[in-house]
Amino acid sequence: MPNSFAWGRSYIIIGVATDPMAQTPFTNDIRMLRFLAGEMTQGDLGDKVGVTRQTIAAIEQGKYSPSLEVAFRIAHVFGKPLEEVFQWQQD
Amino acid sequence: MSFREKIHWIALVGLLSAFGWYFLNYPWEIANSPKGMYTAVWMLLPVTIIFLVPMVAGAAFFAIRSPKDADLKEDEREKGIHLRGTHLAYYPLAIGVQLNIFVLINGFNYGYAVTILIATLVIAELIRVGSQLYYYRRGY
Numbered sequence: 646m647p648n649s650f651a652w653g654r655s656y657i658i659i660g661v662a663t664d665p666m667a668q669t670p671f672t673n674d675i676r677m678l679r680f681l682a683g684e685m686t687q688g689d690l691g692d693k694v695g696v697t698r699q700t701i702a703a704i705e706q707g708k709y710s711p712s713l714e715v716a717f718r719i720a721h722v723f724g725k726p727l728e729e730v731f732q733w734q735q736d
Numbered sequence: 737m738s739f740r741e742k743i744h745w746i747a748l749v750g751l752l753s754a755f756g757w758y759f760l761n762y763p764w765e766i767a768n769s770p771k772g773m774y775t776a777v778w779m780l781l782p783v784t785i786i787f788l789v790p791m792v793a794g795a796a797f798f799a800i801r802s803p804k805d806a807d808l809k810e811d812e813r814e815k816g817i818h819l820r821g822t823h824l825a826y827y828p829l830a831i832g833v834q835l836n837i838f839v840l841i842n843g844f845n846y847g848y849a850v851t852i853l854i855a856t857l858v859i860a861e862l863i864r865v866g867s868q869l870y871y872y873r874r875g876y
Contacts, residue, residue: 695811696812696813697738697811697813697814698738699738699741699813699872700811700812700813700814703813703875706875708874708875708876709813709875709876710876711812711813712812
């Protein structure tokens with residue numbers, strides 16, 4: 646597992662866990678996947694998916710739960726199945 | 737900060753400035769008379785100017801500064817934010833209308849009726865814009 650993967654995953658989990666505001670019950674690897682996709686910006690991903698940069702930022706930080714369509718679109722941009730981008734955390 | 741969020745901030749400042757001026761300067765001593773009603777209606781002219789001028793100037797400024805952001809269509813998160821804000825604003829609107837019916841029945845007419853209707857609209861708008869800004873800041 647490359648370092649960037651571990652760093653990306655742990656960053657997101659910490660980010661989600663420390664924010665007391667609205668949180669999604671899942672984590673995601675969007676930040677790491679953007680990094681691996683040639684340091685794609687949030688704005689570039691937003692353009693490809695059809696949402697604003699702020700919405701991508703909110704999804705990455707676990708503050709906004711995207712619709713199934715947007716989740717699939719994000720996974721499609723990275724060429725990954727949905728469960729490799731979003732992981733359910735809350736039991 | 738997105739283009740729409742900036743516009744919301746301008747709207748909030750505009751609402752507070754315009755209607756703050758209105759309520760601080762309205763001649764309450766003549767409120768329950770025909771003159772009080774005409775004064776309330778007349779005062780809406782400067783209120784509209786105070787509200788609209790910064791809105792138009794701000795929207796034009798931010799649209800020229802970042803035209804790409806201004807052209808972006810509302811996405812699902814923003815639609816959700818707007819729906820939540822509008823939903824919250826419904827309650828003060830409904831309460832205000834009932835309050836207005838109550839004061840009309842009890843003999844407070846003219847300027848009071850117009851001002852209570854304006855206050856109802858302003859409070860509903862402040863709750864709508866304020867809650868939408870809260871959701872924008874929070875993420876959703």
